[in-house]
Ligand SMILES: Nc1ncnc2c1ncn2[C@@H]1O[C@H](COP(=O)(O)OP(=O)(O)OP(=O)(O)O)[C@@H](O)[C@H]1O
């Protein structure tokens with residue numbers, strides 16, 4: 242963690258020196274200013290996390306400095322130092338946004354403690370702002386296909402109600418994104434959105450994750466722990482991969498949904514909460530019910546508003562939009578120049594079967610921004626997975642001119658051979674029993690790139 246950056250503003254040299262010495266002993270970077278003017282000057286060029294500010298200063302006094310500093314949008318926490326009899330002023334300072342005040346004569350212990358608290362608050366708030374920013378950026382549902390238009394409409398309708406929503410969809414289609422959007426557009430938007438991935442947590446621990454536990458209630462419960470239901474109080478709890486909960490846990494979750502109360506593991510008291518539950522799964526729950534793996538009564542409780550997120554290959558119109566969105570997103574994030582897709586690359590992406598859906602597309606665009614040296618991404622840069630046999634009909638086209646079919650087959654054939662040999666042309670040519678030069682020509686004619694064009698890709 243970076244050292245705290247602190248500014249001490251006081252007109253008495255003795256106090257400045259004492260404060261500087263003890264704060265430096267605590268491991269902070271300390272600078273000082275003798276007047277309000279010079280403090281404001283310093284603040285223009287540097288960000289301080291905490292400012293210790295004497296109230297009584299010649300010319301511009303502490304309160305004015307405080308006012309200007311806040312008005313200028315500085316996020317520094319301000320600790321006001323007040324002389325005897327100026328406590329009233331100090332209280333006023335707190336109303337103007339100061340973090341706290343310390344009275345003279347200074348208790349050095351209190352100074353150290355209050356500075357540490359102010360610094361902690363400052364850093365938490367900065368982090369919070371950052372997270373909020375990230376959340377805003379991330380919650381964009383890109384797509385103009387009919388399927389996405391319908392999805393947006395369903396989100397708009399479901400969000401403002403308290404109705405429980407069940408989101409279905411394959412891996413990486415955007416189920417979590419949909420859950421966040423529903424929360425964002427609900428009247429709980431300012432309250433927490435808490436997520437629990439039921440598949441990622443061992444069955445023995447799920448109950449303690451959901452309901453919390455009391456210290457000592459089982460081996461390893463060394464502290465009291467708040468459960469997700471309590472953390473989400475007033476807001477939304479997103480139960481991801483809900484099909485992976487054990488039957489015992491399902492029974493307890495059902496009870497919370499019926500009664501809005503639960504008991505922490507090892508606790509006697511019931512806790513009442515107000516939580517909207519949104520669940521998601523990539524399993525077929527009715528099938529699971531048939532096999533005895535999911536409670537039917539819980540299913541009906543959760544499945545009030547079912548929402549389907551369609552797989553990417555069923556909305557090919559969105560692929561180009563999503564690619565453009567994420568190329569731009571990652572170019573900005575990494576501070577790299579923008580890139581575009583060549584026509585062949587765009588077509589290959591359109592034909593691809595996207596087993597990992599939008600997550601796969603997003604990861605691919607991130608890699609391309611980082612790894613492709615040129616401004617235009619070629620088809621050879623993509624290195625798309627080949628579908629397992631039986632799925633190939635989804636990427637192969639069985640209609641159209643035979644010339645395109647032959648080319649398509651040849652492209653796929655050569656691509657797989659290249660992949661087997663890690664892109665090594667000599668070895669691939671040897672296997673295919675043609676000359677290297679000839680392989681190059683074939684590759685060019687079916688729109689595959691030479692390895693040297695991949696640059697350092699992969
Ligand atoms: N329509 C979309 N527009 C923009 N980004 C999207 C879209 N759909 C999904 N994403 C992004 O793709 C990634 C995967 O989405 P998300 O985590 O919501 O999928 P999921 O269905 O919950 O996946 P899993 O089943 O694997 O948990 C996220 O980074 C998400 O922001």
Ligand SMILES: [Mg+2]
Pocket residue numbers: 416417481
């Ligand atoms: Mg998910």
